[in-house]
Amino acid sequence: MTLITRRNALKLGLAGGAFALATPSQALVEIVVTGGNFTPLPIAIPDFASSDPAFGAEIAQIVRDNLKRSGLFVPLDPASLPIRVGDVTNEPDFAAWRAATVDALVMGSVERGAEVGSQVRVWDTQASAQVVGKSYKTDAQNYRRIAHIVSDAIYASLSGGTGYFDTRILYVAESGPKANRVKRLAIMDQDGFNVQYLSSGKALTLSPRLSPDGASVTFTSYEDGNPQVYVAGLGGASKKLINGAPMSFAPRYSPDGGTVVFSVSNGGTTNIYAAGAGGGNPTQLTSGAAIDTSPCYSPDGSRIVFESDRGGSPQLYIMGAGGGGAQRISYGEGSYSTPVWSPAGDLIAYTRQSGGQFHIGIMKPDGSGERILSSSGQVQEGPTWAPNSRVLGFFRDPGGDAGPSLHSIDIWGRNELNLKTESFASDPAWSPLRG
Amino acid sequence: MRSVTPLLAVLRAAALVVLVVAVAACSRNGAGGTGVGNLGPGGGAPGSQQEFLVSVGDRVFFETDSSNLTPTAIATLDKQAAWLNQYRNYRILIEGHADERGTREYNIALGARRGSIVVNYLVSKGVDQRRITTKSFGKERPVAICNDISCWSQNRRAVTVVQ
Numbered sequence: 001m002t003l004i005t006r007r008n009a010l011k012l013g014l015a016g017g018a019f020a021l022a023t024p025s026q027a028l029v030e031i032v033v034t035g036g037n038f039t040p041l042p043i044a045i046p047d048f049a050s051s052d053p054a055f056g057a058e059i060a061q062i063v064r065d066n067l068k069r070s071g072l073f074v075p076l077d078p079a080s081l082p083i084r085v086g087d088v089t090n091e092p093d094f095a096a097w098r099a100a101t102v103d104a105l106v107m108g109s110v111e112r113g114a115e116v117g118s119q120v121r122v123w124d125t126q127a128s129a130q131v132v133g134k135s136y137k138t139d140a141q142n143y144r145r146i147a148h149i150v151s152d153a154i155y156a157s158l159s160g161g162t163g164y165f166d167t168r169i170l171y172v173a174e175s176g177p178k179a180n181r182v183k184r185l186a187i188m189d190q191d192g193f194n195v196q197y198l199s200s201g202k203a204l205t206l207s208p209r210l211s212p213d214g215a216s217v218t219f220t221s222y223e224d225g226n227p228q229v230y231v232a233g234l235g236g237a238s239k240k241l242i243n244g245a246p247m248s249f250a251p252r253y254s255p256d257g258g259t260v261v262f263s264v265s266n267g268g269t270t271n272i273y274a275a276g277a278g279g280g281n282p283t284q285l286t287s288g289a290a291i292d293t294s295p296c297y298s299p300d301g302s303r304i305v306f307e308s309d310r311g312g313s314p315q316l317y318i319m320g321a322g323g324g325g326a327q328r329i330s331y332g333e334g335s336y337s338t339p340v341w342s343p344a345g346d347l348i349a350y351t352r353q354s355g356g357q358f359h360i361g362i363m364k365p366d367g368s369g370e371r372i373l374s375s376s377g378q379v380q381e382g383p384t385w386a387p388n389s390r391v392l393g394f395f396r397d398p399g400g401d402a403g404p405s406l407h408s409i410d411i412w413g414r415n416e417l418n419l420k421t422e423s424f425a426s427d428p429a430w431s432p433l434r435g
Numbered sequence: 436m437r438s439v440t441p442l443l444a445v446l447r448a449a450a451l452v453v454l455v456v457a458v459a460a461c462s463r464n465g466a467g468g469t470g471v472g473n474l475g476p477g478g479g480a481p482g483s484q485q486e487f488l489v490s491v492g493d494r495v496f497f498e499t500d501s502s503n504l505t506p507t508a509i510a511t512l513d514k515q516a517a518w519l520n521q522y523r524n525y526r527i528l529i530e531g532h533a534d535e536r537g538t539r540e541y542n543i544a545l546g547a548r549r550g551s552i553v554v555n556y557l558v559s560k561g562v563d564q565r566r567i568t569t570k571s572f573g574k575e576r577p578v579a580i581c582n583d584i585s586c587w588s589q590n591r592r593a594v595t596v597v598q
Contacts, residue, residue: 177580178577178580179576179577179578179580180576181575183575204575206539206575207539207540220543225570226569226570226571227543227571227573246547246569247543247547247570247571249540249543249544250540250543263540263543263544265543265544265547265548265571267551268502268547268548268550268551268552268555269548270544270547270548291541291544291545291548293540293541293543293544294538294540294541307540307541309541313500314541335500337537337538337540337541338538338540338541351538353536353537379535379536381538381539382538382539397535398582399535399581399582400580400581400582401580426539427539
């Protein structure tokens, strides 16, 4: 079996796995789809060459950790490899690597000066060919980013989709007793490093979402007594989005970042409104006595998926971005909440409650192809898409005196991981790839 | 412009903490009872906040994902309305809450709906709407902390705070 075959199989397994509809050739079925199982690709990543060997080893380990967490790769023990330090200048000794049963090989180098620069080559040892060769630079202040950027290049070259490692996750950091818990905004790299706290915790702060350019955040805060929607530059002063609403919450940016859509509660009814991200008069998009909340734009900005209990229990509906013409899309048992449209536009992820359990699921925007990815008797909710539309974050809360934690899972229901945080954490919002 | 002085605000906050601890402890002991705050023996002086808490009852409970008033809730609200109509110097805050078995955003809306139902009922019984403000905490401020229905049922509540 050659790497090329495996690489194609990997791509095909990913593309066809979501709804198990693909009919790949017999050989590929044997490799990839047997029992819905999937075999991650072994990959060799020697330490990166560097004038500072410890730094080269650290960068390589960040790359290995990223690829391992993706669930698509199994980085081999670097101590077991024929060469311990990468060489980006010469062609590898393919025969030696094949003898070590290594099909996919990453050779890298990294140097730290005014900037951090890295070169990386991905090799197919079976075909004796380079899959990709690139060089990157980034700010020396945040040197870990170079490892994330390199990881994205490797992931993209071998899996046929874009990566999601050079990203951050905005979330609510929780501390203190359950009945009076402090909830403040925080942001971290997707691997849990470089945590920054963005609000003091004096007021309850919930449901933060990043702007498409990653530079601003909108969130719900109890600073005014009642929940209200705020907008702020990352780490900057916050400003209430609109005035005059008794309660506003559940904000989300439009794909162009110019508009925020959110809910307003007034006299027991909750409807959806949109307003310019800089403030201004809101436009009412839904009306009636029901609870309409958790709105989210389609990636082209033309439609909004939201949750409404107008039919009895909470279900998912899609309407035009200007309001009107809402069509129900969820029909399974129980209730559906917190819909989020994938960046690719092909799927909507949501929280479903049925049979005493909380499920994280996905469906197509027409409501077909429902697939439950994770089920738990514990509360789990609030899916958020990684920018490659293949991985979701969400949070789970065991209840009682314990607190919530962040998790990720892929859209095939594989590779559920706990995303480690310094404190209890909820309401994750995955950033786009950083520019 | 607030009518409450900082000192009173601090005292009120302290009283709320005592209330929360008392109810939480209650639930852990399995002696859930009515869930009405118990600030100690005695019903408090007539017209006092303590009398409202102990003798009238400051909260009503809801079924799962419901904002319908149960017969027990209606009985409590009737007593609240009578008391509030007798002691018209108090301002009234209605806090709507949900249990933790729902999503965060929906529960803010559900808490708002529960609070509104209580406001409408009290107003229908003659309480001046201008005295009343509402607030929804969704599932963010449970009083009973455990992981089963004995706690969830106490957290699905609307609390009438006199101030």
